[in-house]
Amino acid sequence: MIVEVRQDVIRLSGSLRENYWPALRSAVSLQLKAYPNGIIIDGSRLTEINEAGAHTFLEASEYIEDRNARVVISGLPEHILSEIRKIPGARSQLPLAATIEEARASLAVGGVEAVVEKKHRPVVLVPLVGDWSRALEYAAHHALDQRGEIHLLYIIVVPRAMPLGVPLPDKEREARETLNDAEQRLKRTGITVRKLSTRGRTTIEGLVHFAGENPANLVLVAYSKTDFEQDVNLLHSLLTAPCRRPLSQLVVFFTSPLPEMGSTDVTPSILVPVTGAWTEAVRFCAVHAAAWRAEMHLLYVIQVPRTLPLDAQLPEVEREADLTLGEAERMVKKHGLIVRCYKRRSRGFFDGIAKFATETKPRLIGLSYFRSDVRDEDSRYIGISTICSESPSDVAVVCLSGASPPSG
Known part of the structure; x- marks a missing residue:
């Protein structure tokens, strides 16, 4: 088999008749350091595979799942996939895309903009969940007061039966549209806005994992009171979700319907x-x-x-x-x-x-x-x-x- 590395793509060609993962793993690790938003393993030029070769993808899926690695596998021919399906666990856990373009689009949504470890300005993190449009007003007050940034976070929920990195074109499109909508609403404020996304098995799991890995000065979440009435455990779930690093300040809003024009007091x-x-x-x-x-x-x-x-x-x-x-x-x-x-x-x-x-x-x-x-x-x-x-x-x-x- 021939392995060709070009930018964010590792291309496999020829016949795969042995478990090539130990050698391939080194290339994957190096490329992930160079392209932290994700890389693609393209198998469109593979011509044949046997059971031993199929174990390459089993171990690849375990590596991706264990590390939540930003790796998508693209272009596998049907007869190659057929052989991989015979290995228990390999096919169900592989993040697959039909083409390199589809894989790259998926990775772009999953890592729209990396958050640097050291921030020069205060950060207000706003997850785009619940009543997020109301959360933006409150977040803008704090960002303007602290001369900080607002980081918008979209959480793509991935069913547990699927690998976290699997391309989900419809959800990824919704993520882009929602992030762009939120950014547009903040445009007139002059606040620096960064658009981010992450993946999780649930919205809250994705949020607390991301916030634990990327600390913000303030995490601001909003739900309508109707949401709270329908799920009284919302706040408890946020406070008890496992988190690698405790959130220094989490603010949860429960919002009421906006008052009609003319019904507010002169002095609020x-x-x-x-x-x-x-x-x-x-x-x-x-x-x-x-x-x-x-x-x-x-x-x-x-x-x-x-x-x-x-x-x-x-x-x-x-x-x-x-x-x-x-x-x-x-x-x-x-x-x-x-x-x-x-x-x-x-x-x-x-x-x-x-x-x-x-x-x-x-x-x-x-x-x-x-x-x-x-x-x-x-x-x-x-x-x-x-x-x-x-x-x-x-x-x-x-x-x-x-x-x-x-x-x-």
Whole structure:
């Protein structure tokens, strides 16, 4: 057999009558270093193959699957494929394309633009999932505030019965169209935009794997509240998916329908309940308050036990509320924003937040917790669900890596 290497193509010609993978593997490894977006093994000039030669493609498929390598095999004649099909596992796991052009198009979608390890500017990563068009507005606020870039990520979902690198022309076309659409929506902002794609067995698996390999300053995901109602485990799935490197700051938005023209207040507001890692919620929401010229409303909910009347004397709790609100108010004023502080009493903490939001109709509610606190505490997760279902506002949950520090 003859092996010819030309740019991103390794071409096989002639008769393949032995397992040639040990020798071919070296060429594949070298070419992947030179062409990290992917290479093509073209077999269109193979004339014959036997069982031993077919094992070349079995070991190639194992190499590609184990390393998630960007390798596509093109042009295999039908009689060659027929022999390969006799080897269990080889045919089903091979990423195949009919031609070099089709293989190259598939690789182009899978690696539209490489993310460099060291970034000179802050990066906001926006996966094009759920209500991604609404996510773009929030991402633009942060990119402009930090003078950063927005990286758009499309996740191509590949069934588990197929190799990750298999060409999927329809999905790849959809990826290109969606990435171009998102880029066009950001064109007027002047923000540097990079279009990226990855593959995964599920959307969330693909997202967390990519984000773990390519750290961003902020990962911003948006789902409509309808999505959340239909799958209440969305947030939990994002927080529990295995990730090589914990995401430093993941923000999940649950969006409400946009208000009709003329129905918004003259001065919009953003509500930050003083709970959890509230200082991060203040920092995050201050960016949007500045962009919208909105007021920041700080809320301290005093939870009153059912054994006491709602107006019971609770001097220690009141004092703690005043001190915390004072600290939060000073923090907001450093951002040059208008701030208003509120105290409310309620039997349920999250019920109190939802009721206040229903009355005041803020444009956004910002919550912040450490990932483990949301992931491991059912009451907190249920509380977030309550706010999403009962309030008319967008809800942002800022999820910080690690666990909350011990009290005291």
